[in-house]
Each structure stands twice: as C-alpha cells, then as structure tokens.
Amino acid sequence: MAVQIVTDSTCDLPREIVEEYGITVVPLTVFFGEEALLDGVEIGADAFYERLGTSHDLPRTSQPSAERFRQVYEGLAGETSEIVSIHxxxxxxxxLNSASVARDQVAHGGLHIELIDSYTVSLGLGLVVLEAAAAARTGASLENVVAAARRAMDRVMVYVAVDTLDYLRRGGRIGRASSFLGSVLSIKPIVGIEDGEVVPIERVRTRRRAEERIFELATADGRAKALFATCTGDRDATQELAARLRAVLPHTDVRPAMLGPTVGVYLGANALGVAILHGD
Structure with missing residues (x-):
C-alpha cells in the first residue's frame, strides 16, 4: 500500500492538485465573531475575501483538534499502514501539536505516522507537500517520502508583498517583521519565511515597485523547479502574474493559486506573492 500524505489547509494547494495526488487536507477554522467556518470546506477563498472587505469583525483562526486528526488518521488506516503528515x-x-497528540492516540493500531514540521506555510508548505506526494505516488518507501519532503524544505522560499502589516501584527504572527512597524504609510513591506517565522525582506515605496520586486525575486533563479504565484482575493491578478512568470521561466512549472482563508486572516487582501522550489 502506498504511503498516504496528510497536510492542513494552510498549504493552499489548488483542489485539482489535492485530488490528483490523493492528498488529505485537514482544515483549520476561521472565525468571524462567534461564527466558526472550516477553511476550504465551509468557506473558500472568494467568499472569505469578499467578507473580509465588509466585516466589522477581525477574523481569527484556530488549529484543528487532536480529535479531528485522530479521525483522519484512523480513516486512512484501511488504505495504508504508513502516513506522512506535513504541517x-x-x-x-x-x-503540529494536535497532530502529535492524535498520532500517540492511534499508535497502538499498527499505523506508522511520520510528522514533519515544514518550517514554512501557505504555498511554501504546498510545494513541500507536493514533492512528498509525488514521491509517494511512485511507490517510494516511507523513508524516501520523508526524505523528499525534507529536501524540498531546504529549497523553498516564500516572498510576499503586503499592503499592511496590521493583519500580521493583530494576529500575533508578525515575528521579526516587527522591525518594519512604524514605517510611513506609503511604504509597502515585503516579507518572507525563514526558520519557520515571518521575517522582513525589504521595504519599497509603491505598490507598483512591490509588484516588480516580487517578479525580480521570483525570476532570480532562472531554473527553479516549481513556483506558485498568488494575489490574495484577486483571481485575475493571480493568473496574470503566473502568465508573466511563465513567459520568462520556460523551465519552471509555474502555477497560479489562491491563498485560502486561514492565511488570508494574516495577510489581508491585495497581498502579492510567490513560493519557489529551487532545483536540486
């Protein structure tokens, strides 16, 4: 039986990819006030960003429970005895802690579950998951699937230009990018993920320059293996960015993807970004 891949909804992988590779996605929960909505199940990207623009409530998020993970792992037990769960x-x-508790609860059933802390998020996580899923689909062993994921972790970079750091700040996920707080309003911050947290990359003066800088960062390695392009809440802009990148990166698998509700809580609308998987 093939190794099964489990991840969480912050991977932001398009549904068609999830279905193609048989990836199991455990949803986080997004709250508007007291209303709880499962990310990607009860609320999708389009509905979330539309609501974000009109809601008086600042949305918040909650991790999946250990019970939800237990149900997922036990549900896969009929298909496999080996799971790689990447978060x-x-x-x-x-x-990841919820997943760890659930793994301990089902350990007695002969199910081998390998947990991986990706030290990234969103489409960076998605690229790691996709590499593991591709290995699993070829019939690779558990050890080799884990190795594929860890190799990808070392080669993934995420860059995002945000309109404001306010969502990250209020959500408590700003990390080292807090050094950008207090900048004049016209400055557009570009942030990344390093060692598992949000870090400052640079500041530019206009939205147009932010767009160009993201493009420059995305194309600096002309032979990246894969790349996701996104603009939160704007499918047309996402498609346009992906098309522009494809034109200059003929050797890279460039795909558009929408950032889902959980990630959107911390980035807000109009964030523009790329997740890059560099070659071996």
Missing amino acids: LSSKLSGT
Missing part, C-alpha cells in the same frame, strides 16, 4: 511551521500554529 505549517510550529512557530506559527499549534497544528
């Missing part, structure tokens, strides 16, 4: 950085969420 967003433990410095940003307690999701």
